[in-house]
Each structure stands twice: as structure tokens, then as C-alpha cells.
Amino acid sequence: MRLTESLRNTHSPSIITEVHDYANFLLKELAQQRNLPKSKHKLAVERYNAVAEWINSAPEGSTLSDVPINFYPIGSFATGTTVRPRGKDEYDLDMAGELQFPHNEVQDPRTIVDVFEERIRANATYDRIAERKTRVIRLHYAGDFYLDFMPCLPNELQNLKDTSIKVPHKETESLYLLMDSNPIGLSMWFEEQSKIVKYIKMALNERKDSIVAPIPRHTYDKKPLLQILQLLKSARDFYFINDEEGKKQVSSVILQVLLGKCYDGEQNLFISLKDMINRIFHQYYSETNPTILNPINSNEDFAKKWREEPEKLGFKKFKGFIYHVREKLLEIENTNGGYSAMSKPFKELFGENSTKKTFSTLGDAIQKNTETKGSFITGAGTLTASSASNTKIKGHEFYGTK
Template sequence: MYATDPFINELDDLLAGICLKLQITPTQHKLAEDRYISVSKWLSDKSSHFYIANSDIYPQGSLRLGTTVKPLVNQEYDLDLVCEMGLDWNNFDPIQVLDAVESRLKENDSYSKILERKNRCLRLNYANEFHMDVLPAAPDTVRNHGCIKVPDRKAEEWKESNPKGYAEWFERQANQFGEVLAKAKVEPLPDPEDPRGKSTLKYIVQLLKRSRDVAFENDEEVAPISIVLTTLAGMYYRGILSINEAFAYTLHSLTNEISANDTRIVVRNPANQDEDLSERWDNNHKAYNEFVKWVNELSDTWKKLNIVRGPELVKMLQELFGEKVTNDVIKERAEIISRARKEDSLGITKSGLLTTSLASGITQVRPNNFYGD
């Protein structure tokens, strides 16, 4: 399914431009990859007393999924690393495992200076742009299929998870019939995605995360976490190619689910139903209430956004996703469109995105510019 309305086509193009501005740059990706590889090598060094045979180190989170979002001021990109050790979790205290990973990182002079304890991981606070969360884990030999046990400092027990299975589920949802991600003992970060082949679902996740960041900029403690937004987007995705229409459908589905539940909605890891990704709402009712309020307001705003035109539309996009990124995209798109029209080379792809190519399967655009009218 794709849009044929010129307004929807150009709105899709503008939304895609915003997402591409927000995602990690090739330079940042290379820096993240270098840091990831360095930490992985340090943790997996066979000469270390920390070395555990059959360990598996791999990325998780937005960099693996292709859903990174440029942080707002004073925030950083996350780089999440799982250190799955080949040990029987039944025989180890979870806090001792956390302490062991912390001890190994402290043996490195560079890491010891930027190390921070978190509830389930050890964080390395690099100067500028990144922090890396190292999550210790052990295989769940009962469930298998990528399921793991991770230590929880507050609960003082092992908790369920499945980062690999989650990534595979998300890719299947994004591509409908996509292949699962490759596995390796120390897996590389996926290459930066070619925007022309990016799934609509990944755009939806980026838009949700960015609008969340803007809405909760002054109250980050109650902001819904990214894994919850990513899972909800994946659950509601139905293969709609139009970014605008898919986003509207996601919000419609989410508001319906919220209104149909007398208590909070429960968001579980599709790859491990024992992991409640939304469990923090149990002890933070304010956070859930703010989430519900934000979703309802965003849904109402999106309906209005599809009605307005010109400066009013631009203003709404600025309020949702940030003034600078919106202005930058509009300026770039206006220059590209103006140049392409003069050359009679402006077209629309089947997914509704503007292109300067008029190859087979691409429809030429008639003179119009909804966001400049």
C-alpha cells in the first residue's frame, strides 16, 4: 500500500528527511564501531583472568536495529553491548557477575576513568556523542533460542531477556519476510543503512523516539523508554509504506489499546514473553499517566497535521521534532525540488518518497510544494 495523494507523498518525503537527519552519521558509526570492537576485545581477551570460554559479545539496541535518533542538547547516543558469558547462571550470584565485569573494565586505565555503575550494566561515558552500556549475561539453557539471564542490582536476582531474538523479530516485522541477523562470537555492528532501502517501520520508530525526546525534554525520568516504543511500533506495523499513514495507524492502534485497558498496558519482549519491557510502570504511575497523555496528544496533533498546509504545517513539525532539524530538511528539500523541476527530473517512488530519478516505476511530479505554499 502506498499513497497517491501529492500532499501525502511530499509529507512522507519530508518525514523521511527528518529521520535521515536524526540518524547516526557514517563518521559517528565508525567511531561507535571502533569503541565497540575495543571493549569487546578487552572483555574477550584469552590472556585475562576474566576470560570465560564460549562467551559471546554482540550489539543490541538502536544501532543494531537501525533506529538511532540524534540526541537533544546534553544527551548522548547509546551504544549497547551484551557480554553473554558461557556460565551456568544458576551457580552464580548476579551481583558477583556484575562486579566481575566491573573489575575487568577497571583493569583498563582508559575505561576505569569513565566507568559508571548502573542497575543492570556498566556504563562507559565517552566524551562527546556516546556512552556505552555493557550488559553482562548468561545463556538461559531452558528456553534457548537466544534467551538470556541478566543481573539486576536492585532486585538482586537474574532477569529474563533476549536481545538477539528481539532484533530478529524486529527485522521480520520491518521487512515482513526478512532474514534474521547473522551471528558471530564477536558480532560487528551492522553497516549504516542505505536510506533508499530503509523500512517504513524504522522511520516510525525514529519519529516516535524523537517526538518523545522533545515532549519529555524537561522531565526525562518519566519518559517512555525506547524499547517500549520500538516494540509497540513493531506490533502495530502492517506493511504500510507511507510513513505518514503508518505513523497515523500506529497512533490510532495504540490509543485504542490504551482505552481498552482499565490498567496499564503490558509490553513484553516478543522473543521472550517472560520479560516485561514496561515493568517500571508498576512502580511509577506518573510515568504511565504521562505516557498515555503524550500518546493521546500526539494522535490528535497528527490528525491536525494532515489537514493544515504551509507555515502552519511547518510550525507543527518544528514543535514535534525540533525547529532546527525541520528547517534544515525543508531548506534542503526546497533546493532539490527547485533544481529537479527546472530539469524536469522530479519523480515519486512507489513508497511515496520524492526522487530526482525518473527511472522505470517512478511517476513524474507536477508543479506543487505543499510546505512552501
């Protein structure tokens, strides 16, 4: 079955084959491998709460003592799509610290970052690991993760149901500008059928006293769209493993928006990923002036930076990555001879170590089950006992052999 040649509104469902079921199982295993481990998730929650408590307990008479601050996770930490980093030990986890102060009364946005950083550095432990970045104060917990705290303000037009904010953005050492943002709104759009981030918005609705919104619980039972985003981010990280600038050009938020706009509810990870990549490919590959509008703020175009480059190098890197993923998925779909024949394109997508571990997991499970009563892969990508509606697993050939 060739990849569909159309975008979402003219998309025809793919026919599920044995190859699709094998690939679905393997992608589910890969997604679990790339997850933030439960132990690190627990540690990150503890440290997030401790930092928030420290900032919100500013002594009487200090700059922040009378300013309520709402803390909440943003980005991949809010949606549960954090992926294991390549080439480094630390995960990158993002938080917002929303100061309940009218932004139109702020003469210099830099002062917001200054007072936020000053309070963090008043703690000797945090002072040793703190670093100011373009938009965040980073706390570097060596060997575990970065906690990036982004100080921000409510949008002056904000009502109790809105989550839009203003973020001090460092243009130069002396110039900070207030930029529009809405990370929680974007997360809620991406998971509009999920309950994962909705309670964060509920916690912020009052916006009166300081609030420390809870982190979403650690789970491996994720909806397909979240797993697909994790997988595509992992493929991007491997593709750009020696090109940090290329990785920045194909940002996680761009992948998130494009996948969110394409997703049609397909549960099989392989079919869903290949169909969405094909739609993205046909929509953008011949494009010369791309646009990727923020679905919750049409005034924000994530592709603007690509168009402003003289040679559009960032857009070329994006197209090269999408083409690469599309070709590897085609190779997987067209393989013959059992699941082990898929190992080469899987390695070229996700790297040898991840692929070897994943194929070994499948091989061990097949061997264990076939020694007893025979095994099958369901359409959901799980191993089960014999059933007429499932895909019969061929003899175990192990990773990379035939």
C-alpha cells in the first residue's frame, strides 16, 4: 500500500497489513524507551515544587513578597512528550512562573527577569546551578535534567478563561521585549480530547493567590498522537545529531503543530505516522514561502524565521528531514521476510542502539510466547495469545538477521 497522496480532507484510510502490525509494535516500544524515566519524573516534580515554594516565600518587604506567582509546566513536560536526549544525560523540562502583575505597568521587561533571578539566587543551592538564558532562568541538575523557569506576565486582555501571557524576551544584553505566548493554550489545542493538561488551566482560572499547578502524572499509556510526537522528535534528534542548528530549525513546536493539524484519530502508530508525514511532505516540499500558523494565535507564524533567511537554509533542513523520514517509512512498509528485515530503515530513523534494544524486546517476547502457545500481534501493537483477528507472528529471526 503506497502512502496516501492527499492531505487530511481527502485522506483515504490505509489497509492494515502484517507489516503495519509489526511496525506498530516496534514504534510503541521505541516511544516507551524515549520516555522520561519514572524516577527522574518523580525527582523533577519534587524539585519543581521546591523551587516554586522558595520563590513564593519571598520575605516581607522584598520585591516579590506581595506578588502572587502561578507556576505550571509547559511544553513537553505539560503534554507528557519529553524524550530521552541524545549525546547528553540531562532532560530539558520547562516551567512558567506567571507573576500576577499588569504588564502594561512594566516600563522595562528586563526587571521582571531580574527580580525573578534575584529571588532564585538568594538560595545558595540554586545560585550555584542557575544560568540566565534568552527567556528562562535555567537550573542545571547535572546528570538529571535542566529545569527552565520562564518568568512571564498575564496578557492585559486576558480573562479568567484565557491562558495567553507576555514573556520578556532578550534581544540584546540591554534590550528586553514583551512577546506574546500561550504555551498552555497550545498544549490544550494539541490534546483537546485529553484530560492531561485541562486541570492545569482549571487551576489557573482563579488567578488570585499564588498557585503551583501539579505536573501531569507519569504514564506509559499515552494516546497515539503524543507517542507520534515523541517518535518524530527522536527521529529529528538522531537526524541532526551532529547539527545542533538544524535541530533548532526543526523545532518541537513546529512538529507539534503540523502533527496536530494532520491527525485523524488513527490508532496504529505506523499508519498514522506515515500518513501524516506524507501529508506534510506534499504540503511543503514544493513550497517556497512556507507558513505554519499558531492554531491559537493566527498572528504568530512559526515559519517566519525560515522566510527571513536569505537562502532559507532552515526550511531546506526541515524539508530534508521530512523527506528522509518519508523514505525510511516507505522502506519499512515495503519490506518482505519478517520483522527483522525492517531493522535497517529503523536504525536509519532512530539509531542503532535504540533499534537493537527494541527488536530484541520483540524477539524475546516472540520466543517466549511461541515456546508455549503461539503468539500474535494485535492491531493495537501488543502481544497476545492466538486469535482469529490478529496477525500471526513468524518464527523468531532475532535482530538484524535473516
